[in-house]
Ligand SMILES: Nc1nc2c(ncn2[C@@H]2O[C@H](COP(=O)(O)OP(=O)(O)O)[C@@H](O)[C@H]2O)c(=O)[nH]1
């Protein structure tokens with residue numbers, strides 16, 4: 721049997737403002753994490769195409785970027801929360817954009833939270849994990865840039881995460897894996913996971929309800 725060619729990824733929207741956000745339908749995979757975590761690099765590695773801009777200076781991306789990959793799957797590069805130092809106005813605009821975006825995210829979405837494997841998870845990461853869990857969105861933690869870790873550091877990281885996330889009474893079923901956009905480690909597995917996920921999700925009507933988005937803006 722002839723193998724089906726891989727779908728060609730394309731940018732479908734770049735939203736700087738809430739009113740520019742597109743309706744979300746079908747399989748939605750969101751990539752979150754603070755600025756410089758490696759979101760754009762990983763997306764490019766998964767898509768095998770340099771669509772997302774990789775920044776030299778942290779905190780550059782302020783738009784939510786949507787990439788369509790095949791008829792059903794939409795990958796979303798969500799800007800990081802690492803530029804609070806840029807001033808109040810910009811921070812407030814970012815918060816509003818995030819609130820509007822999360823209002824549109826269906827509970828069938830799949831979230832990938834990226835954390836630089838050299839960094840410890842902090843309040844932002846725990847907050848995002850809890851917030852996504854409350855919305856019923858499954859979340860997988862991706863420990864990025866793992867090419868920079870020695871074997872012993874990996875082991876330490878693994879044990880640290882067990883201690884941080886497997887706390888008795890904390891019911892959040894979080895899974896994680898190491899990835900590197902540089903060496904490709906974990907990238908094929910992630911790509912397969914995305915394609916399998918897309919197979920499970922029917923193409924549905926847009927989930928965005930403007931009424932709901934006005935009421936729910938509270939991030
Ligand atoms: N060593 C290494 N560096 C990476 C990797 N992925 C990203 N980087 C670097 O980390 C910085 C931030 O990457 P970027 O993808 O723009 O992060 P974003 O802000 O989360 O989108 C850039 O300098 C990248 O070259 C990786 O897998 N390994």
Ligand SMILES: [Mg+2]
Nearest residue numbers: 759760773781
């Ligand atoms: Mg980026």
